[in-house]
Amino acid sequence: MSPIPLEVSQVRLTRVAANWVTAALPEGGFAVDATVGNGYDTLFLADRVGKSGRVLGFDVQKMALNNASELIRFAGNLDRVRLVLGCHSGLGRALMGYPRVDAAMFNLGYLPRGDRRIVTRPSTTIPAIAALIQRLAPNGRITILAYRGHPEGPEEYAAIRAFLEQTPGLEVRELTGDAENELGPRLFLVKLAAT
Numbered sequence: 587m588s589p590i591p592l593e594v595s596q597v598r599l600t601r602v603a604a605n606w607v608t609a610a611l612p613e614g615g616f617a618v619d620a621t622v623g624n625g626y627d628t629l630f631l632a633d634r635v636g637k638s639g640r641v642l643g644f645d646v647q648k649m650a651l652n653n654a655s656e657l658i659r660f661a662g663n664l665d666r667v668r669l670v671l672g673c674h675s676g677l678g679r680a681l682m683g684y685p686r687v688d689a690a691m692f693n694l695g696y697l698p699r700g701d702r703r704i705v706t707r708p709s710t711t712i713p714a715i716a717a718l719i720q721r722l723a724p725n726g727r728i729t730i731l732a733y734r735g736h737p738e739g740p741e742e743y744a745a746i747r748a749f750l751e752q753t754p755g756l757e758v759r760e761l762t763g764d765a766e767n768e769l770g771p772r773l774f775l776v777k778l779a780a781t
């Protein structure tokens with residue numbers, strides 16, 4: 587088990603996540619948004635992969651996918667995006683037939699302005715992360731933004747941290763915007779360790 591060092595970021599964690607995956611995402615690449623929500627991350631990934639790339643997005647809420655597809659269509663990028671209504675624990679099966687994953691993003695928790703009872707949970711988040719690690723390209727990158735300020739958040743954060751620490755072959759960094767805030771969000775930056 588390798589302990590994950592905690593770093594403090596002056597830059598917003600959503601911005602850090604986007605910048606960090608960009609380096610692994612070539613034009614024509616393949617990206618996954620494991621929690622589509624209102625579609626901002628999906629749109630960002632679709633923009634990065636360009637016309638010849640592909641983005642696969644998951645969300646359990648029809649309302650989220652409707653919002654997301656409207657946003658992505660408005661931006662003219664829907665042609666390269668496939669949105670799946672379903673739990674991201676189905677990612678292992680869904681990824682068969684796709685190339686290896688260049689970049690994947692998890693923005694956990696609940697849909698902003700949506701139903702707060704529909705929230706990501708470790709029992710499905712962990713299998714989804716595991717499936718992505720299995721299908722990650724050699725230089726691929728995964729970002730996991732875990733919110734700890736809602737009731738289910740601390741347990742999910744702790745489960746992800748323990749899982750990442752126990753999984754061999756990974757290089758993981760953990761970032762906070764405020765090390766003093768016990769309920770502040772945490773960002774995990776995950777890639778395969780160089781062999």
Ligand SMILES: C[S@@+](CC[C@H](N)C(=O)[O-])C[C@H]1O[C@@H](n2cnc3c(N)ncnc32)[C@H](O)[C@@H]1O
Pocket residue numbers: 620621622623624625626627628644645646647650672673674675693694695696697698704705706707710711
């Ligand atoms: C914080 S939001 C995502 C924000 C989004 N990435 C964006 O750019 O707007 C979290 C989303 O995760 C979704 N979600 C919850 N459980 C899920 C699951 N098991 N599989 C896939 N999505 C899930 C929620 O419906 C919600 O839309």
